Structures are given as C-alpha cells and as structure tokens.
Amino acid sequence: MQVRLLQVKPISDLILRELKSKLLKAKALIEYMSETANQEILQELKNIKKELDFIKDHMVDVDTLMTAEEEQQFQKAMKEHKEGKTTSLGDLKKELGM
Numbered sequence: 001m002q003v004r005l006l007q008v009k010p011i012s013d014l015i016l017r018e019l020k021s022k023l024l025k026a027k028a029l030i031e032y033m034s035e036t037a038n039q040e041i042l043q044e045l046k047n048i049k050k051e052l053d054f055i056k057d058h059m060v061d062v063d064t065l066m067t068a069e070e071e072q073q074f075q076k077a078m079k080e081h082k083e084g085k086t087t088s089l090g091d092l093k094k095e096l097g098m
Contacts, residue, residue, distance in 0.1 A: 066074065080086050087095070 077086070
C-alpha cells in the first residue's frame with residue numbers, strides 16, 4: 001500500500017504543477033485582455049471628448065436666433081427709433097417718477 005501512495009504523490013504533484021501553470025497563463029491572459037480593454041475604452045473616451053469639443057465649438061445659442069415674427073418686430077422697432085418715435089429709458093423713468 002505504501003508503494004501506491006508513493007506513486008500517487010508524484011502524479012498529484014505533477015497535476016498541481018500543471019494546474020498552477022495553466023492558472024498563471026490564464027491570469028496573464030486576463031491581465032493582458034484587461035489592459036487591452038482599458039486602452040480601447042480610454043481611446044474611445046478621447047474620441048468622444050474630441051467630438052464633444054467640436055459640438056461645443058459649433059453649437060448655436062438658440063437665444064440669439066429670431067423667429068420671423070421677432071425679426072419683423074425688431075425691424076419695426078428700428079424704424080421707429082430712426083424716426084424718433086421711441087422714448088429713451090431715462091425719459092421713461094422720469095415720466096414714471098422713478
């Protein structure tokens with residue numbers, strides 16, 4: 001019986017070494033894949049930031065746009081101002097007693 005135990009031990013050591021080797025290879029592969037994935041994510045984030053910067057640089061402020069009606073009102077107000085038909089803010093405050 002002791003002979004059998006002696007034979008089992010070297011085989012179990014061999015199996016353990018083989019398993020350790022495979023585990024180390026798997027760990028190295030996982031670390032490589034994680035690093036590769038991290039690099040890909042980082043590159044994608046950089047691309048998104050570039051696109052966002054471009055959008056911000058070329059974005060139109062909607063408060064600076066006028067509708068057709070607002071454009072007509074503006075033109076009318078400018079015409080009245082040129083014709084002297086408007087009241088200055090200072091004169092209006094005096095008139096209101098402010």
